[in-house]
Amino acid sequence: MIQPLLKYPDPRIRLISGNVRFFNETLKDIIADMTDTMEANGLDALSAIQIGIQYNVIVLKEEGEYTPYINARFLKEQGKAAAVERSTYYDFTAEVERYTSLTVIYEDETGAMHSRDVEGALARTFQHQLDYAFGSTFVDRVPKAVRQQIDAYLDQGLVKESRMPGQTSGSCPTVFVRDYIKKAYRLVMLGVLLSFIAPFMAEAATIQTIAVADMAALGLIFVLIIAYFFYAEYEAKKYKQCTSCQTGNIIGTAGIALGQLALLAVGVFAWVLP
Numbered sequence: 005m006i007q008p009l010l011k012y013p014d015p016r017i018r019l020i021s022g023n024v025r026f027f028n029e030t031l032k033d034i035i036a037d038m039t040d041t042m043e044a045n046g047l048d049a050l051s052a053i054q055i056g057i058q059y060n061v062i063v064l065k066e067e068g069e070y071t072p073y074i075n076a077r078f079l080k081e082q083g084k085a086a087a088v089e090r091s092t093y094y095d096f097t098a099e100v101e102r103y104t105s106l107t108v109i110y111e112d113e114t115g116a117m118h119s120r121d122v123e124g125a126l127a128r129t130f131q132h133q134l135d136y137a138f139g140s141t142f143v144d145r146v147p148k149a150v151r152q153q154i155d156a157y158l159d160q161g162l163v164k165e166s167r168m169p170g171q172t173s174g175s176c177p178t179v180f181v182r183d184y185i186k187k188a189y190r191l192v193m194l195g196v197l198l199s200f201i202a203p204f205m206a207e208a209a210t211i212q213t214i215a216v217a218d219m220a221a222l223g224l225i226f227v228l229i230i231a232y233f234f235y236a237e238y239e240a241k242k243y244k245q246c247t248s249c250q251t252g253n254i255i256g257t258a259g260i261a262l263g264q265l266a267l268l269a270v271g272v273f274a275w276v277l278p
Contacts (some may be wrong), residue, residue, distance in 0.1 A: 005036075005037050005040055006037075006040045006041050006044045007037050007038075007040075007041045007055035007056070008055065008056075009041065009045065009054055009055060009092050009093075010053070010054055010055070010056060010093060011092075011093060012093055012094050012095065012158070012160075012163065013158075013159075013160045013163050014093075014163075015163055016053070016056055017053065017054070017093050017136070017139075017141060017163060018139045018140075018163055018164070019053060019058050019139055020058075020137075020138055020139040021051070021052060021053050021058050021059055021060040021061075021136075021137040021138070021139075022058060022059060022060065023059075023060050023075045024059050024060065024061060024074050024075055024111070027074075027111075027113060027114055027115040031059075031061075031074075031113060032113060034052060034057055034059065034061060035061065035063060035070075035072045035113060037055065037057075038050050038052060038055065038061065038063045038072075039063060039070045041055055042063060042065060042070065045092070047065070047092065048064065048065040048129065049062065049063070049064050049065065049129045049130075049132070049133050050062070050063050050133070051133045051134075051136035051137050052137075053136050053137060054092060054093070054136055060074065060075050060076065060137045061073070061074050061137075062074075062076055062130070062133045062134065062137065064126070064129065064130070064133070066126070072112065072113055073108070073110040073130075074110055074111040074112065074113065075110060075111050076108060076109070076110040076130075076134060076137070077108070077109050077110070077252055078106040078107060078108045078109070078130070078131075078134070078252070078253070079107050079108075079109055079119075079252040079253065079256055080106065080107040080253075080256055081103035081105065081106050081107075081253070082103065082104065082105045082106075083103060083104035083105055084101055084102065084103060084104060085101065085102070085104050086099050086100065086101040086102075087099065087100065087102075087128060088100075089128070089132060089142045091141060091142055091143075093141060094141065094142075094143065094154075094158075096154070096157075098142060098143065098146050098150065098154070099146070100132075100142050100145045100146060101145065102127070102128050102131045102132075102145070103127060103131065104123065104124065104127060104128075105121065105122065105123040105124075105127055106121070106122050106123075106127045106130060106131070107119060107120075107121050108120055108121070108122055108130060109252070141163075143162060180236075180239055181235060181239065182232055182235050182236040182239055185228055185231055185232040185235060186232055186257070186261075188228055189224075189225050189228035189229055189232065189261060192221050192224055192225050192228070193225060193264060193265070193268060195221060196218050196221050196222065196225075196268050196271075196272065197268065197271075199214050199217070199218050199272075199276055200271060200275055200276060202214045202276060203275065203276065211276065214276060215272065215276050215277045218272045218276055219272070222265065222268065222269055222272065225261075225265050225268070226262075226265060229258055229261045229262060229265065232257070232258060232261070233254065233255075233258040236254040236257075236258075237251070237254060240254060
């Protein structure tokens, strides 16, 4: 059955969608309604909340087929690029920067778990729709100055939030505190990496001093990675609607950082230490 699309300024677009727990006829009816609505409106993608259903269900049209992605998340992302996006909710376009490739995990209508890699336009569409599922819109992805212009342009301003009992809300920050922690440990990693040229240029006493500094730096990097992980988990609870706040992303980033730290440690002990 064709359902009406949520349009500005309906505040329900800011509701955070819950995960599907029961893979039954009700779910099949939701997917059928979403497909009918997409066909009627000429859409290639739709999130359930766009027709007022508060479940994490996304349907994408791929090669003429309508594929449901249920309880979707992405675990890994690469690259970034900006492109113009249009929303069925807000009647305007805006340039948005997003990841260019993703590793996605999701369930199908039977509850079976799947994973796949998506790239390019499909990756962008997936992120756009997942924003809706987490109570966000593409407007939250544009620079602050542009968002302020949009807010002034709209008759009733941007729709900020729509809280349900027990939910926290708020737009996704353009920069998270954890990003500063990540930048800090990466800069320290770079410093340690640069020290690898010391054996070619410095005397033994200087190399000894550099090695001691590297050991201290390795400890600092470890502390910063742990701090990143726990603070990122705090932000994930605070900003549940943000796709970048997913636990899988946080664990993956911390895991990669620990792997890089291990390689640096091997390099320091095998190369820098006299």
